[in-house]
Amino acid sequence: MIIDFRSDTVTKPSPAMLDTMMKAKVGDDVFGEDTSINELEHLAAGMFGMEAALFCPSGTMTNQIAIKCHTQPGDEVICDESSHVYQYEGGGIAFNSGASVKLLYGDRGRITAEQILAAIQPDDPHRAHSSLVSLENTSNRGGGSCYEFSEILKIQSLCKEKNLAFHLDGARLWNALVAKKESPKQYGEAFDSISICLSKSLGCPVGSLLLGKKDFIKKARRIRKVFGGGMRQAGFIAAAGIYALHNNINRLSEDHLHAALIADAISKKDFIKMMLPVETNIIIFELTNTISAPQLVAKLKEYDILGYAISPVRVRLVTHLDISKEMIQKTIEVFNQL
Numbered sequence: 539m540i541i542d543f544r545s546d547t548v549t550k551p552s553p554a555m556l557d558t559m560m561k562a563k564v565g566d567d568v569f570g571e572d573t574s575i576n577e578l579e580h581l582a583a584g585m586f587g588m589e590a591a592l593f594c595p596s597g598t599m600t601n602q603i604a605i606k607c608h609t610q611p612g613d614e615v616i617c618d619e620s621s622h623v624y625q626y627e628g629g630g631i632a633f634n635s636g637a638s639v640k641l642l643y644g645d646r647g648r649i650t651a652e653q654i655l656a657a658i659q660p661d662d663p664h665r666a667h668s669s670l671v672s673l674e675n676t677s678n679r680g681g682g683s684c685y686e687f688s689e690i691l692k693i694q695s696l697c698k699e700k701n702l703a704f705h706l707d708g709a710r711l712w713n714a715l716v717a718k719k720e721s722p723k724q725y726g727e728a729f730d731s732i733s734i735c736l737s738k739s740l741g742c743p744v745g746s747l748l749l750g751k752k753d754f755i756k757k758a759r760r761i762r763k764v765f766g767g768g769m770r771q772a773g774f775i776a777a778a779g780i781y782a783l784h785n786n787i788n789r790l791s792e793d794h795l796h797a798a799l800i801a802d803a804i805s806k807k808d809f810i811k812m813m814l815p816v817e818t819n820i821i822i823f824e825l826t827n828t829i830s831a832p833q834l835v836a837k838l839k840e841y842d843i844l845g846y847a848i849s850p851v852r853v854r855l856v857t858h859l860d861i862s863k864e865m866i867q868k869t870i871e872v873f874n875q876l
């Protein structure tokens with residue numbers, strides 16, 4: 539039994555999900571004729587109370603399309619230093635949009651309205667034009683930390699006042715919604731655009747959605763085509779998304795419980811110097827100088843437990859749909875022996 543905590547992307551479609559996929563009604567989506575994709579886009583937009591949605595192969599693509607839609611070359615995007623849009627999308631903000639980035643140093647990936655206000659460029663030809671604020675909820679490098687919704691509302695009104703677009707990288711927004719008992723509609727009202735992943739915590743093999751107003755999604759559809767992301771009978775994978783939205787959201791509390799159980803059991807180990815607060819399904823801890831992160835990951839692998847060294851001293855474990863209670867127990871036993 540391999541216990542794979544490297545990421546919540548490692549899940550395989552369940553038999554029930556596969557069954558739904560095999561029975562999907564499909565068509566050519568470039569002609570707008572794939573009924574499963576249309577249904578998924580309609581379902582997701584409805585959940586968030588947003589006008590429209592666009593199905594894409596990845597969260598990188600939905601983020602990059604959103605940034606392209608919201609900016610002009612030479613503009614500046616305001617985001618946290620650890621953001622996926624900045625760190626892990628291949629320099630896409632510069633490559634795809636010709637925009638620069640204003641990095642803020644937030645608290646576990648979360649930035650405040652106050653920090654953003656101070657980062658907005660003055661109206662001066664020497665300066666880049668601030669045009670977009672991008673948040674990440676939950677924050678991956680922040681250890682699955684969640685925003686307080688009151689802060690999001692403050693940032694929303696600042697963006698309105700200063701005429702900035704407001705984007706959410708919600709790759710793991712579902713985890714935040716479940717952990718904070720929030721509703722998708724709150725988020726739909728707050729942001730101009732939201733990217734959500736189906737292939738992270740929800741257990742789909744592929745797929746992300748970009749949500750926004752009708753005009754915005756119309757423009758996004760054009761940019762998806764330019765980025766090479768127009769798909770044909772992709773309803774087979776959209777059907778997995780429909781299944782996941784109906785079946786795999788509420789169960790995320792189980793993943794959060796599993797993460798908390800591990801965190802509780804291992805945080806006192808003498809080789810762990812510091813652990814980020816565990817709010818959702820991500821555990822990030824820093825090691826003392828007795829063992830490096832790659833060494834600990836190698837040690838765990840001897841017991842068929844897979845983790846991820848996110849830096850020379852930090853290890854990340856992520857719980858997900860394919861991690862059972864038994865696997866959590868075995869992991870705790872192994873840590874107790876180390």
Ligand SMILES: *Cc1c(COP(=O)(O)O)cnc(C)c1O
Nearest residue numbers: 596597598599622674678707709
């Ligand atoms: C995984 C992830 C994405 C999207 O990644 P893809 O692998 O392109 O789907 C975006 N943002 C965050 C925070 C992520 O963790």
